[in-house]
Amino acid sequence: MKFLRQTFESFRFAWQALRSNLLRTLLSLLGVTVGIFAIIAVFTLVDSLERNIRDSLNFIGDKVVYVQKWPWTFEAQAQWWKYFQWPEPSYKEYRFLSERLENAQAVVATDGKGRVTVKNGNNSMAALIIGTTFDYDKISDVPLEKGRYFTQQEVDNARNVTIIGSDIAENLFPGQDPVGKALKIKNMNFMVIGLQQKQGESLINVSGNPDVKCLIPYGAFAKMFQSINPSIDIAIKGYDSDEGLVELESEIRGLLRTRRGLRPVQDDNFSINRPEALASAISGIFSVLTIAGWVIGGFSILIGGFGIANIMFVSVKERTNLIGIQKSLGAKNYFILFQFLFEAVLLSLVGGMAGIFLVYLLSFMNLGSLDLQLTTANVMLGLGVSSVIGILSGIIPAFTASRLDPVIAIRAK
Structure with missing residues (x-):
């Protein structure tokens, strides 16, 4: 009980010392504020970027692999001529895979056409038209x-039906229920059978903004947009395990190599892409940004730490006489040490x-599709780093104060 009372007294002395030197306190905490702001802001x-990107990747499916011409890797930029010569996946290859794959839940062919004008009466807008097979x-x-x-019948018979995004409904059918009504795509009537929920534009439009999409059967899309040799994306849903996906990729590779007549010594001339691989590549970039945040913020915190240590040494010098009086009245060494250590930690915490409050204000900024959120984990990290800096900056001045001889300290002026 006595220890707790003395600890509280140490805290009270520290608070009074900070209040009595308000300008000095504000100047000394600037370094810590800037440092914590830089780290927590990064x-x-x-x-927020990772969360937004992962949400974007959810639109292209979980446990899904894509058979495409171009790989989702950064090396594609450097070796573009190699991939440029590869053939595009075809609808016949989709049929070939869908009939033979044993480790797939669903095999889907998709193709898209951007900025296509869709109309209803005098209302029109540019939309993204996605042609797809049944299991999309x-x-x-x-x-x-x-x-x-x-x-299944609508898709097999290439019926002119569509599922539209919320922006299309708002622009073409203002104040109306669009389901059951018709719109025109390339002057062809399509019956609206479904309306998607409003989802908003994501940071990276891997599969396009869902609010401006028109989903239509693949056959109807092919009749309007595709040439004699159409190219498609083939999406294949695997089972819910990484082992199953590995087996699925091996099966796809074997079947497609056979279909394209590739000899054992020849490399693949197609890419098997997974959203998880793209997410991992992006996470590597974020790791670099995180390290940069620590470096930038670390310098500011280091300066702030030296500033706090300097202030604490000045405080010890100014209050040497008071320390002597406290010790002569029975104050223990730990009481003096806690008094100055609490002052340093409190200064750093403030x-x-x-800095955290500045990041909180930053989260209210409108950054378009990027939604900044200050998480509890980052708040705790900021407070933890501040506490550690306070302890490291104040421990030596506090220890010096606690070891002062009371007789010598009382005589100090």
Whole structure:
């Protein structure tokens, strides 16, 4: 009980010392404030970017692999001529895989055409038209607000039906329920059978903004947009395990190499892409940004730490006489040590909280599709780093004060 009372007294002395030298306190905590702001701002930005990108990748499916011409790697930029010569995946290859794959839940062919004008009466807008086969909802999220999904018969017979995004509904059918009504795509009537929920534009439009999409059966899309030798993306849904996906990729590779007549010594002339691989590549970039944040913030915190240590040495010098009086009245060494250590930690914590508050204000900025969120983990990290800096900066001055001889200290002026 006595220890707790003395600890509280140490805290009270520290608070009074900071209040009595307000200008000096503010100047000394600036370094810590800037440092914590830099670190937590970078962490918040990186976390928000990662979350936004992973949400974007959810639109292209979980446990899904894509058979495409171009790989989702950065090396494609350097070796573009190699990939340029590869053939595009075809609808016949989609049929070949869908009939033979044993480790797949769904095999889907998709193709898209951007900035196509869709109309309803005098209302029109540019939309992204996606032609797809029946199992598209198994590999990509299609959250319906109204209406229904395609039937197998509609897809097989290439019916002129469509599922539209919320922006299309708002522009072409203002104040109306679009389900059951018709719109025109390339002057052809399409019946709206479903309306997707509003989802908003993501940071990276891997599969396009879902709010401006028109999903239509692949056959209807091919009749309007594709040439004699159409190219498509083939999306294949695997089972919910990494081992199953590895087996699926091996099966795809074997079947497609056979289909394209590749000899054992020849390299693949197609890419098997996974969203997880793209996410891992992006995470590597974020790791570099995180290190940069630590370096930038670390210099500021180091300067702030030296500033706090300097202030604490000045405080010890100014209060040497008071320390002697406290010791002569029975104050223990730990009481004096805690008094100055609490002052350093409190000073650093105030600076850290100021930096975190600036990041909190930053989170209210409108950055378009990027939603900045200050997480509890980052707040705790900022407070933890501030506390450590306070302890490291104040431990030597506090220890020096606690070891002063009371007789010599009382005589100090």
